[in-house]
Amino acid sequence: MSVEFGHFALILALCVACVQxxxxxxxxxxxxxxxxxxxxxxxxxQFLLVAIAFGCLMHAYVVSDFSVLNVAANSHSAKPxxxxxxxxxxxxxxSMLLWVLILVIFGGAVAAFxxxxxxxxxxxxxxxxxxxxxxxxxxxxxxxxxxQRLDPPPVDGRGxxxxxxxxxxxxxxxxxYLGYVGFSMAFSFAVAALIEGRVDASWARxxxxxxxxxxxFLTCGIALGSWWAYYELGxxxxxxWDPVENASLLPWLSGTALxxxxxxxxxxxxxxxxxxxxxIVTFSLSLLGTFLVRSGVLTSVHAFAVDPxxxxxxxxxxxxxxxxxxxxxxxxxxxxxxxxxxxxxSREGALLLNNLLLSTAAAAVLLGTLxxxxxxxxxxxxxxxxxxxxxxxFLPIMAPLVxxxxxxxxxxxxxxxxxxxxxxxxxxxxxxxxxxxxxxxxYDGRSVTGLLGxxxxxxxxxxxxIELFRRIMPTGGLADAGAAKGVLRRAxxxxxxxxxxxxxxxxxxxxIAGMTASAVWKEERIQVMRPxxxxxxxxxxxxxxxxxxxxxxxxxxxxxxxxxxxxxxxxFTTLAAEKRFYSVENQDTTEAAIRSTVWGDLYAVIGEPQAxxxxxxxxxxEPLVPWIWSGVGLMVLGGLVSLSDRxxxxxxxxxxxxxxxxxxGAAAE
Amino acid sequence: MTDAAVRGGLVRRLPYLLPLAxxxxxxxxxxxxxxxxxHAVPSPLIDKPVSEFILAPLEGRDxxxxxxxxxxxxxxxxxxxxxxxxxxxxxxxxxxxKREGVVxxxxxxxxxxxxxxxxxxxxxxxxxxxLVGDDPESRAAIxxxxxxxxxxxxxxxxxxxxxxxxxxxxxxxxEDTLGxxxxxxxxxx
Numbered sequence: 001m002s003v004e005f006g007h008f009a010l011i012l013a014l015c016v017a018c019v020q021x022x023x024x025x026x027x028x029x030x031x032x033x034x035x036x037x038x039x040x041x042x043x044x045x046q047f048l049l050v051a052i053a054f055g056c057l058m059h060a061y062v063v064s065d066f067s068v069l070n071v072a073a074n075s076h077s078a079k080p081x082x083x084x085x086x087x088x089x090x091x092x093x094x095s096m097l098l099w100v101l102i103l104v105i106f107g108g109a110v111a112a113f114x115x116x117x118x119x120x121x122x123x124x125x126x127x128x129x130x131x132x133x134x135x136x137x138x139x140x141x142x143x144x145x146x147x148q149r150l151d152p153p154p155v156d157g158r159g160x161x162x163x164x165x166x167x168x169x170x171x172x173x174x175x176x177y178l179g180y181v182g183f184s185m186a187f188s189f190a191v192a193a194l195i196e197g198r199v200d201a202s203w204a205r206x207x208x209x210x211x212x213x214x215x216x217f218l219t220c221g222i223a224l225g226s227w228w229a230y231y232e233l234g235x236x237x238x239x240x241w242d243p244v245e246n247a248s249l250l251p252w253l254s255g256t257a258l259x260x261x262x263x264x265x266x267x268x269x270x271x272x273x274x275x276x277x278x279x280i281v282t283f284s285l286s287l288l289g290t291f292l293v294r295s296g297v298l299t300s301v302h303a304f305a306v307d308p309x310x311x312x313x314x315x316x317x318x319x320x321x322x323x324x325x326x327x328x329x330x331x332x333x334x335x336x337x338x339x340x341x342x343x344x345x346s347r348e349g350a351l352l353l354n355n356l357l358l359s360t361a362a363a364a365v366l367l368g369t370l371x372x373x374x375x376x377x378x379x380x381x382x383x384x385x386x387x388x389x390x391x392x393x394f395l396p397i398m399a400p401l402v403x404x405x406x407x408x409x410x411x412x413x414x415x416x417x418x419x420x421x422x423x424x425x426x427x428x429x430x431x432x433x434x435x436x437x438x439x440x441x442x443y444d445g446r447s448v449t450g451l452l453g454x455x456x457x458x459x460x461x462x463x464x465x466i467e468l469f470r471r472i473m474p475t476g477g478l479a480d481a482g483a484a485k486g487v488l489r490r491a492x493x494x495x496x497x498x499x500x501x502x503x504x505x506x507x508x509x510x511x512i513a514g515m516t517a518s519a520v521w522k523e524e525r526i527q528v529m530r531p532x533x534x535x536x537x538x539x540x541x542x543x544x545x546x547x548x549x550x551x552x553x554x555x556x557x558x559x560x561x562x563x564x565x566x567x568x569x570x571x572f573t574t575l576a577a578e579k580r581f582y583s584v585e586n587q588d589t590t591e592a593a594i595r596s597t598v599w600g601d602l603y604a605v606i607g608e609p610q611a612x613x614x615x616x617x618x619x620x621x622e623p624l625v626p627w628i629w630s631g632v633g634l635m636v637l638g639g640l641v642s643l644s645d646r647x648x649x650x651x652x653x654x655x656x657x658x659x660x661x662x663x664x665g666a667a668a669e
Numbered sequence: 670m671t672d673a674a675v676r677g678g679l680v681r682r683l684p685y686l687l688p689l690a691x692x693x694x695x696x697x698x699x700x701x702x703x704x705x706x707x708h709a710v711p712s713p714l715i716d717k718p719v720s721e722f723i724l725a726p727l728e729g730r731d732x733x734x735x736x737x738x739x740x741x742x743x744x745x746x747x748x749x750x751x752x753x754x755x756x757x758x759x760x761x762x763x764x765x766x767k768r769e770g771v772v773x774x775x776x777x778x779x780x781x782x783x784x785x786x787x788x789x790x791x792x793x794x795x796x797x798x799x800l801v802g803d804d805p806e807s808r809a810a811i812x813x814x815x816x817x818x819x820x821x822x823x824x825x826x827x828x829x830x831x832x833x834x835x836x837x838x839x840x841x842x843x844e845d846t847l848g849x850x851x852x853x854x855x856x857x858x
Contacts, residue, residue, distance in 0.1 A: 072754050073754055073755065150757075150758075152757075154754050154757055157754065158752070158753070158754040158755075273684075273685065277688065281688075315696075315699065315700070318696075319696050322692055322696075323689070323692055323693065323696065326688050326689040326692050327689055329685060329688065329689070330682070330685045330686045330688070330689045333685035334678075334681050334682045334685050370695075374698060374699070583782050584752065585752075586750075586752060586780045586782070
């Protein structure tokens with residue numbers, strides 16, 4: 001398959017997208033069913049064409065066709081196959097192609113499985129999707145063409161950045177993009193609803209699964225990236241408040257808010273304008289994340305100067321998409337009918353509080369991320385906003401959120417009783433106090449933040465379980481066998497969405513415990529060691545037993561073997577940390593050796609050899625880090641379980657279809 | 670419509686207008702900032718004299734390249750490596766520059782793992798350089814603040830770095846940026 005074929009398919013996809021963006025929109029306005037139906041066929045055609053284009057590029061990577069500039073610049077014949085494939089999206093041009101591929105997959109899914117959507121809404125949403133696609137096709141074809149040839153072709157390629165040659169990072173971008181692009185569905189539905197002038201329960205029911213899917217993918221993507229940073233960069237940390245990380249956290253925060261506010265729209269027909277606004281903001285932040293990471297703008301404005309063509313295009317695209325949708329919101333938003341009323345203390349009130357706190361957190365992170373950029377753009381001064389700022393503003397916003405998370409699900413809709421809800425949480429209060437006490441005993445440093453974090457985690461975990469038990473426990477207690485059976489029956493009968501919430505909230509609690517402990521009570525030893533030297537850390541003795549040279553598939557490694565034991569006892573395990581040199585790319589990477597236990601990770605890094613035959617080594621003990629990954633795993637599992645809920649599933653039951661048909665009849669007029 | 674109704678409408682509309690207003694302010698700020706100085710100083714070493722360095726000759730040649738060679742004429746210093754794919758793109762143009770004798774180009778053969786690789790590469794693709802130094806340990810590269818290859822520096826007759834270009838030097842780059850700078854500096858002398 002030649003890349004020219006892929007190039008041609010992409011141009012064709014652009015033409016199809018132009019049709020999909022215009023005719024169905026007109027059709028929806030005039031009630032022309034045939035023009036509206038065109039959107040479905042066009043969406044499927046786009047999917048096919050972009051899949052061909054992506055396949056061609058991937059093929060060029062797999063067979064190492066170095067006559068393609070993109071392949072020559074980012075791949076190498078001596079690279080393992082996994083990274084040849086992953087190399088397709090391990091660069092700017094290829095990643096943009098992956099972005100549109102995912103966009104058209106989502107569009108194709110709406111076309112293929114969205115039969116029970118009101119035709120007007122479906123046609124308009126697909127048309128909005130098509131315009132987003134047009135922007136990206138133009139960007140790729142005009143400024144970032146991955147299909148460009150190189151003449152004469154080099155004998156071999158330049159290779160992929162060795163840091164990126166890692167399974168964690170090979171799959172990090174696709175998941176991140178599945179999240180970013182997934183939010184485009186919520187955006188398209190929001191814009192379509194603004195054009196249509198109606199936001200109702202059935203609209204929210206349609207937006208929720210897409211948002212949930214995007215949120216699940218994004219959570220997974222962020223965790224993969226964080227996990228990669230943890231073991232690959234060799235700094236012993238998992239989050240650095242780096243602009244690139246913040247760029248992915250921003251849509252996650254607003255997406256989490258959107259996930260919750262859409263529930264209020266569906267159940268109570270309230271917060272409509274706000275939900276539409278959040279959908280716009282979330283996708284805008286996703287776009288920002290996509291571009292700012294790739295273009296390098298976030299680290300320096302100079303990326304624009306180095307490549308003004310791309311920079312101006314990106315800026316223009318952002319202005320059109322974000323500015324356009326916000327203008328539409330300003331114009332049509334006030335015409336949305338007001339929804340149901342509720343008291344501040346109610347399920348709606350709790351979800352609104354969740355939204356306010358999450359939005360404030362997102363705004364604070366956005367400010368901290370953009371401020372250096374704004375300052376540099378206008379005055380040329382370079383400042384960096386580091387972890388102290390983010391910790392100082394982010395944690396105080398998150399703490400009340402976690403407190404409220406345990407209470408909210410216990411409040412009824414419309415009007416609740418805060419005292420009663422808190423009364424049910426007495427056990428969670430005890431759990432929180434117990435966790436603080438345990439933290440006090442287990443860790444030496446008396447950190448207030450640390451103890452508070454553990455307490456909050458225990459509060460949320462216990463509160464989440466209490467909510468679950470209240471749903472499945474009989475009121476009379478577990479007196480007889482029949483009651484126990486009733487518990488099981490009720491547990492099985494709970495909606496999957498309820499299980500999803502329980503899992504996700506409990507997962508967050510577990511992750512918070514891990515984040516807190518590893519951030520506050522991390523132990524660190526940096527020293528120069530010669531073989532047989534011994535260091536004590538966190539109750540372990542770690543001895544550098546040997547250093548050896550080992551060849552890898554496309555690198556040479558210096559491997560340090562660390563014997564780990566308890567003081568006065570023979571070592572029970574060996575850690576092998578590597579420093580790898582990739583000759584093609586002329587670059588080193590660090591492969592930390594990590595021994596995980598429930599209570600923490602022992603983390604060893606071998607550094608440069610010194611002139612006298614000694615080695616710089618770094619040893620860390622990271623308390624509860626595995627809790628972060630398992631907590632996030634629970635959250636992702638919660639998302640998946642909730643997605644599998646019958647009520648969310650694409651192809652909803654007939655009763656809903658009937659109401660949707662009524663709605664569509666009204667929309668088509 | 671009464672005044673109260675107009676005010677009521679405005680109050681109702683305001684929250685919906687606010688995000689747009691904020692966004693326009695933000696976008697405008699960026700636009701002005703970027704338009705003001707798109708070619709801001711890309712390296713702190715610009716307008717500073719080149720730090721002293723001495724580079725060994727390539728295998729099989731008798732002269733290397735030192736910072737003293739840069740004094741007395743306007744010159745280009747080009748960072749390349751046989752491992753660098755993008756360097757192939759600019760190479761034919763550099764050879765043209767040498768043939769036309771517009772400006773001397775000095776080469777820094779950066780981070781070769783194999784000492785044979787640089788000379789072999791030049792033998793294959795042509796040698797556009799007045800002098801070439803072998804820089805396996807990034808000595809000169811650090812003196813110039815090199816972040817990757819290819820990079821090209823314009824150095825004036827007093828040995829002061831006047832401009833840094835990141836990426837391949839093509840005919841377009843020469844016409845638009847490097848050429849005018851070199852001609853201006855040559856006229857200064």
